[in-house]
Amino acid sequence: MNAERSTNQSVDRALSVLTLFTSTSPSLRVSDVASGLGLGVSTASRLLATLEESGFLRKDSKSQRYELGQQIISLGGVALNNEPIYHNSRAVTQRLAWELGLGANVAVRQGTVLRYLQNVEGPMAPKSYTLLGQTNPLHATGMGKALMLDLSASEREALLGSDDLPAYTTNTIVSHSDLEVELQRSSERGYCTEINELALGRACIAAPIRDFTGQVVAAISLSGALSAINLSERETELARIIIEAADTISVASGYLSPQPQHR
Amino acid sequence: MNAERSTNQSVDRALSVLTLFTSTSPSLRVSDVASGLGLGVSTASRLLATLEESGFLRKDSKSQRYELGQQIISLGGVALNNEPIYHNSRAVTQRLAWELGLGANVAVRQGTVLRYLQNVEGPMAPKSYTLLGQTNPLHATGMGKALMLDLSASEREALLGSDDLPAYTTNTIVSHSDLEVELQRSSERGYCTEINELALGRACIAAPIRDFTGQVVAAISLSGALSAINLSERETELARIIIEAADTISVASGYLSPQPQHR
DNA sequence: CATTGCACTTGCATAATATGCAAACAGGTT
DNA sequence: AACCTGTTTGCATATTATGCAAGTGCAATG
Numbered sequence: 001m002n003a004e005r006s007t008n009q010s011v012d013r014a015l016s017v018l019t020l021f022t023s024t025s026p027s028l029r030v031s032d033v034a035s036g037l038g039l040g041v042s043t044a045s046r047l048l049a050t051l052e053e054s055g056f057l058r059k060d061s062k063s064q065r066y067e068l069g070q071q072i073i074s075l076g077g078v079a080l081n082n083e084p085i086y087h088n089s090r091a092v093t094q095r096l097a098w099e100l101g102l103g104a105n106v107a108v109r110q111g112t113v114l115r116y117l118q119n120v121e122g123p124m125a126p127k128s129y130t131l132l133g134q135t136n137p138l139h140a141t142g143m144g145k146a147l148m149l150d151l152s153a154s155e156r157e158a159l160l161g162s163d164d165l166p167a168y169t170t171n172t173i174v175s176h177s178d179l180e181v182e183l184q185r186s187s188e189r190g191y192c193t194e195i196n197e198l199a200l201g202r203a204c205i206a207a208p209i210r211d212f213t214g215q216v217v218a219a220i221s222l223s224g225a226l227s228a229i230n231l232s233e234r235e236t237e238l239a240r241i242i243i244e245a246a247d248t249i250s251v252a253s254g255y256l257s258p259q260p261q262h263r
Numbered sequence: 264m265n266a267e268r269s270t271n272q273s274v275d276r277a278l279s280v281l282t283l284f285t286s287t288s289p290s291l292r293v294s295d296v297a298s299g300l301g302l303g304v305s306t307a308s309r310l311l312a313t314l315e316e317s318g319f320l321r322k323d324s325k326s327q328r329y330e331l332g333q334q335i336i337s338l339g340g341v342a343l344n345n346e347p348i349y350h351n352s353r354a355v356t357q358r359l360a361w362e363l364g365l366g367a368n369v370a371v372r373q374g375t376v377l378r379y380l381q382n383v384e385g386p387m388a389p390k391s392y393t394l395l396g397q398t399n400p401l402h403a404t405g406m407g408k409a410l411m412l413d414l415s416a417s418e419r420e421a422l423l424g425s426d427d428l429p430a431y432t433t434n435t436i437v438s439h440s441d442l443e444v445e446l447q448r449s450s451e452r453g454y455c456t457e458i459n460e461l462a463l464g465r466a467c468i469a470a471p472i473r474d475f476t477g478q479v480v481a482a483i484s485l486s487g488a489l490s491a492i493n494l495s496e497r498e499t500e501l502a503r504i505i506i507e508a509a510d511t512i513s514v515a516s517g518y519l520s521p522q523p524q525h526r
Numbered sequence: 527c528a529t530t531g532c533a534c535t536t537g538c539a540t541a542a543t544a545t546g547c548a549a550a551c552a553g554g555t556t
Numbered sequence: 557a558a559c560c561t562g563t564t565t566g567c568a569t570a571t572t573a574t575g576c577a578a579g580t581g582c583a584a585t586g
Contacts, residue, residue, distance in 0.1 A: 007313040009572065010544065014274040015317040018338060026345040030563060040546060045564060050270040054278040064553090064563070068342035070373055070396075073380070075281060076339020077396025079331035082289040087391040094384060098361045110333055117336070120383070121357060128350040133333075133340025272543065273573065293534055303575060308535060327534070327582095528586090535580070543572070551564070556557105 013037065014047050018056065018068075023134065027065040076133070083108075085209065085218045086117050088252035092245050096222060097122040100241070103223040105131065106209075106249075109147040112159055114138055117218070125224040136198065139165045139179055140172050142206030145192035146219035149208050153180055171196040191239045192219075195231060203229050205238050207246035212254030220246050276300065277310050281319065281331075286397065290328040339396070346371075348472065348481045349380050351515035355508050359485060360385040363504070366486040368394065369472075369512075372410040372479075375422055377401055380481070388487040399461065402428045402442055403435050405469030408455035409482035412471050416443055434459040454502045455482075458494060466492050468501050470509035475517030483509050 020028060020036050028036070034044035048066055051057040055071035080086050089106045097104040101124035107114040119131040138144030139160065148156060157176060164174045173179050186192040195203040206221035222229065222242055231238070247255075283291060283299050291299070297307035311329055314320040318334035343349050352369045360367040364387035370377040382394040401407030402423065411419060420439060427437045436442050449455040458466040469484035485492065485505055494501070510518075 007316055008273050008277070008309055010271050010273045011277040011310060011313045012317065014271070014277065015314070015319055015334075019317075019334065021338065021341055023341050023344055026341060031561090041563070042547085042565080043545060046271055046544080047274060049564090050274045051278070053270055054275065054282075056278055067345055068338060070378055071278075071282065072335075072338050072342040074378065074396040074398075075284065075331060075335050076342065077379070077393055078284055078286050078289060079333075079335040079339065080395065081286055081392045082330055086393075090391050090393070091384070091389040094360070094389075095386060097357070098386065115333055115337065116340070121354070123358060123361065126354040126357075128353050129344045130340055130349075130353070132343065133337040135337070294532095304534070305536080305576085306574065309573080312535090530583105530585075532583085533581090535578105537578085538576095540574085540576105541572105542574075543570100545569085545571075547567095549564105549566085552562085554559105554561090556559080 010047070013039065013043075014051060017044070017047050017051060018072075021057075021066075021068050023129075027060075027063075027067045029065055033066075080117065083117060084211075084253060085249070089118060089209070089218070089220060089249045092248055093118050093120050093220065096120075096241070096245055100222060100238075101125070101224075102229055103127075103204075103221075105143065105204075105221045105223060106218055107136075107143045107147070107221075108218045109138070109144075110135065112138065114141065114144045114147055114219070122224075124228040137166065137168070140168050140194065140198040141221075142192045142194040142204040142223070143219035143221045145183060145186055145194070146206045146208040146221075147216060148183060149187050149192075150216045168198050169196055169200055173197065189239070190243050193231060193235070195226070201226055203231050205229070205231065205235070205242050207242045209246050209253065210250045210255045212256065214255065214258075217253070218249075220249065273310070276302065276306075277314060280307070280310050280314060281335075284320075284329075284331050286392075290323075290326075290330045292328055296329075343380065346380060347474075347516060348512070352381060352472070352481070352483060352512045355511055356381050356383050356483065359383075359504070359508055363485060363501075364388070364487075365492055366390075366467075366484075368406065368467075368484045368486060369481055370399075370406045370410070370484075371481045372401070372407075373398065375401065377404065377407045377410055377482070385487075387491040400429065400431070403431050403457065403461040404484075405455045405457040405467040405486070406482035406484045408446060408449055408457070409469045409471040409484075410479060411446060412450050412455075413479045431461050432459055432463055436460065452502070453506050456494060456498070458489070464489055466494050468492070468494065468498070468505050470505045472509050472516065473513045473518045475519065477518065477521075480516070481512075483512065 016037055017033055030045045034041045052059050055069045057066045058069040059066050093104040097120040101122035103125045104120045106118035107116045113135040115135050116131040121127050138148055167174050191207045193205050203226050204221045204223035206219050208216040209218040211217045279300055280296055293308045297304045315322050318332045320329045321332040322329050356367040360383040364385035366388045367383050369381035370379045376398040378398050379394040384390050401411055430437050454470045456468050466489050467484045467486035469482050471479040472481040474480045
């Protein structure tokens with residue numbers, strides 16, 4: 001039909017099959033895949049069989065449903081270990097989660113969203129699922145704000161569009177001018193917060209991580225239920241901690257010194 | 264050439280390309296892939312381009328080397344969240360690592376090896392890389408032994424072969440009869456240990472996790488440097504802890520009660 | 527600065543391979 | 557037992573991947 005460039009059609013389709021498996025639909029039948037991608041059932045059936053044979057999918061022979069297989073987890077581990085940011089932040093996040101009892105997270109920006117590279121839950125915020133690999137909007141999260149600190153207003157609009165931003169709660173920042181103010185304030189004090197902006201009952205505090213180029217390459221955050229993180233009383237203390245943690249990781253990533261404001 | 268069954272050749276090849284990316288060779292050039300799989304360079308080039316376009320690989324345009332991309336991490340997270348054992352053990356392992364300062368791990372058996380589903384390092388055993396998704400031999404690790412507790416001697420030999428087992432140190436159990444004795448002892452006391460058997464300087468203590476079928480489906484372990492884990496003095500204490508942790512996870516997995524010895 | 531070498535990409539003709547249809551099959555339900 | 561839904565498989569066709577060879581880009585060397 002239409003060949004984008006020099007790519008392999010069946011491989012493309014197989015990879016699209018894999019991306020159909022998400023947190024909200026972790027197991028799929030042949031017909032789900034077929035309709036989800038607009039393929040014939042026979043094609044879907046064969047693609048799934050191939051993916052299963054290589055261990056990328058596993059099939060529950062009773063329910064005839066496919067799920068992601070062990071090979072994916074294996075590759076995921078390799079991919080993580082291949083990220084310098086992961087290396088440099090692993091010990092730090094685990095220590096923070098342990099000492100503060102809160103969630104400790106690291107994320108990078110992936111286009112218009114952030115993607116979690118690390119997610120450790122402290123004793124005060126236990127979860128049974130991991131946020132690893134998941135994405136969240138930039139404008140409604142602490143880490144997302146931290147990841148935008150380098151961008152100019154025009155770059156942000158190019159990225160997020162010039163319309164009002166999607167609201168997740170009544171506290172979500174929806175206008176670009178409000179976002180500008182928020183980011184300016186965050187930049188000056190060196191950390192970002194988010195309270196009830198993505199979901200009610202939660203808050204977080206985040207700081208940017210820079211590498212040897214001086215650019216923001218990742219963000220680290222502490223997160224938890226409002227009562228657990230208790231920002232109204234502990235903001236100063238947690239800010240000091242998160243800024244220091246971010247700097248530790250930045251230095252480990254080769255960051256030398258702050259760039260002067262202009263050139 | 265030869266079609267195993269009803270599989271898609273190019274997809275098969277593309278998946279093989281992905282599995283070439285390992286912890287020991289996390290970045291590959293086109294020619295590496297071509298020679299590694301016995302493909303022509305042009306074919307390899309096109310497969311890699313397709314994988315990159317879907318975000319499964321990323322290309323460093325300067326060095327022309329490919330690495331695993333974000334899509335892999337994304338899928339890895341989904342795959343983890345899809346594992347009931349991961350769900351049921353996440354809070355427990357993070358708590359153990361935190362309270363004891365040791366490494367806390369969960370693994371499942373994957374044929375002849377174990378694969379880590381969880382790997383949290385406590386303050387006394389910091390590591391910058393994750394074992395998540397990696398594999399280890401069954402006979403030379405505590406979790407591996409725990410994962411074999413259900414198997415009969417003949418099943419073990421069918422799995423591991425009847426020859427002597429590979430030695431990683433001079434302490435590795437290499438004979439099947441020694442392994443039988445070790446497993447019998449472990450089964451009776453309810454936990455497994457491993458001291459200097461996979462690598463010198465390390466030890467661990469592990470216990471089996473069972474689900475509602477009563478079968479061993481996973482294992483949990485505490486691990487660390489010999490001096491950190493200090494098994495010679497703390498074995499009784501750590502055994503109690505790891506057995507209790509394993510039971511907590513087993514119960515969460517639907518395990519009801521121990522099966523009587525003979526039907 | 528030009529030259530050589532290496533590694534990767536791309537155009538094109540050929541042949542191998544994926545596809546869709548239809549029939550067979552399996553599992554569960556009425 | 558018959559039906560319905562969903563899945564697999566055989567087979568002929570044409571779409572699609574492949575290998576070759578030329579082209580391009582980059583870095584090291586003379």
